[in-house]
Amino acid sequence: MKNISILGATGSVGTQTLDVLKKEREKFKLIAISGNKNYEKLIAIIEDFNPKYVAVSDKSTYKKVKAYCVEQNKKSEVLEGMKGLIQISTLNEVDIVVTSIVGMIGLIPTLEAIKAGKDIALANKETLVTGGQLVMSEAKKNNVNILPVDSEHSAIFQCLQGNDINSIDKILLTASGGPFRGKKKEDLFNIKPEEAIKHPNWNMGRKISIDSSTLINKGLEVIEAHWLFNIDYKNIQVLIHPESVIHSMVEYKDGSVIAQLSAADMRLPIQYALNYPSRENNLIEKLDFYKIKSLTFKKPDFVTFRGLNLAYEAGKQGGIMPTILNAANELAVELFLQEKISYLKIIDIIEECMNKFENTNQINLHAILETEKDVKRFIKHKYNV
Structure with a gap:
């Protein structure tokens, strides 16, 4: 036990x-x-x-x-x-x-x-x-x-079993695209919190649902994948996959691609993590391939959802920059949920903080926690909250 x-x-x-x-x-x-x-x-x-x-x-x-x-x-x-x-x-x-x-x-x-x-x-x-x-x-x-436990990283982890991590060519990180997939910036000016938390496929908390709608969540997952699997950012590719059936894929050097597919249910990656390396009897509904009409993939809209680009940039810079990105996003999302800022302002605030605060590669717990405080203090002062 x-x-x-x-x-x-x-x-x-x-x-x-x-x-x-x-x-x-x-x-x-x-x-x-x-x-x-x-x-x-x-x-x-x-x-x-x-x-x-x-x-x-x-x-x-x-x-x-x-x-x-x-x-x-x-x-x-x-x-x-x-x-x-x-x-x-x-x-x-x-x-x-x-x-x-x-x-x-x-x-x-x-x-x-x-x-x-x-x-x-x-x-x-x-x-x-x-x-x-x-x-x-x-x-x-x-x-x-x-x-x-994240479905995407669990999928990658599962696709790696029995394979040499050094033989990876690319990680293909899938994203549903959230509730505003296909929208342009002009469609997002008057978005309300109740609209942004309506994820089409997953049942998640309010903060993560907002992150998913801006694609910041996927950007954070890119950084997470970098650390979990020791993969360079240029070898982590995000794919918009609206059906959320393929939870992520690994492409190997020989051109083979291994994917993990299942119903969109977080209990599977949780069960796998708790029982690893064993697999147990299913707790979720199994896929019926006769009912799956199509599996589609698209390139993310990096212009409308530029938060994804900011996350890639923060990850590549390394040092304290991902902390700046994350701290700004945490508070900006909180302010949006309280209807104190507009939806599009979330990404504006992240970009503003990434430009304002100087990066450093001297990383320790104290530096991370102090940077979080400094970023949030700046936002609260500027936006009078």
Whole structure:
């Protein structure tokens, strides 16, 4: 039996991880979870799984959860803030830490989990976007497996099994194109948050859905792929694939292309990561190839969705620039969801910050965290928020 800790258990990926654990209770034990403000979901997980530890980031929610556990005589120990996140990431009894928490907040506990020798089921792309050099170095030093949970990176990982990574010619990273596929810039002036979060194929959280609509999400995945698979940016190609049946492909030096296909359901990459290297009975609906009418591919519109270009640029520059990109995007998306800026302003703010802040190749945790603060402070001051 493998013991699991989930960072971000109340979010989209966290919830689907719990679905996998429910179907395979004989193989997994949920030791610890974290959440932020979703009190109801946290209580439901406590009732269903009885985890030993519950870490809560939001102070008022922490107090409510702790009070509930005392009143109901629950044995879960309730922890608070970053200290709690680190504690549940480094528990001696935990085998795998699922990092599904959204944003740069996931970087510190992920690094601590790696240093503690825990395998990582990685669904927090910001961890590699901002700290890829640190994370992969620590993983190698501590002999830790980084098992990708993003559907695209899981697909690449699966396509690599049994093959020499040095024989890769190209990674083909697929993207649905989001809700605004085929639109031009003039069509996007008055987009509202409720329109941008309506992803055509996937059920995701609000922030990731916005990122998908701007193609920034795909740009972050390009940077993530670079670090996960040690592939040069010129060998990572994004393809718009509206059907979301092929989740990504690997092209080898001999011209062979291996693809991973499945239904658009995050439970498959989660299940694969948790059970790796084994494959278990399916939890998702299997593909019916008689019903698949076509599989289409297009080049991304780098003009309308220029955020993808900015991500490539940030990745190629390296150093602290991906952190600048990510921090600007995190806050800009938050402001858009609060309707304090327009949809197109998200990318404008990212570009502005990439031009304003100087890059440096002196990368350490302190530099990453300070850069995040500086970028967000600049945006808040300029836009009076």
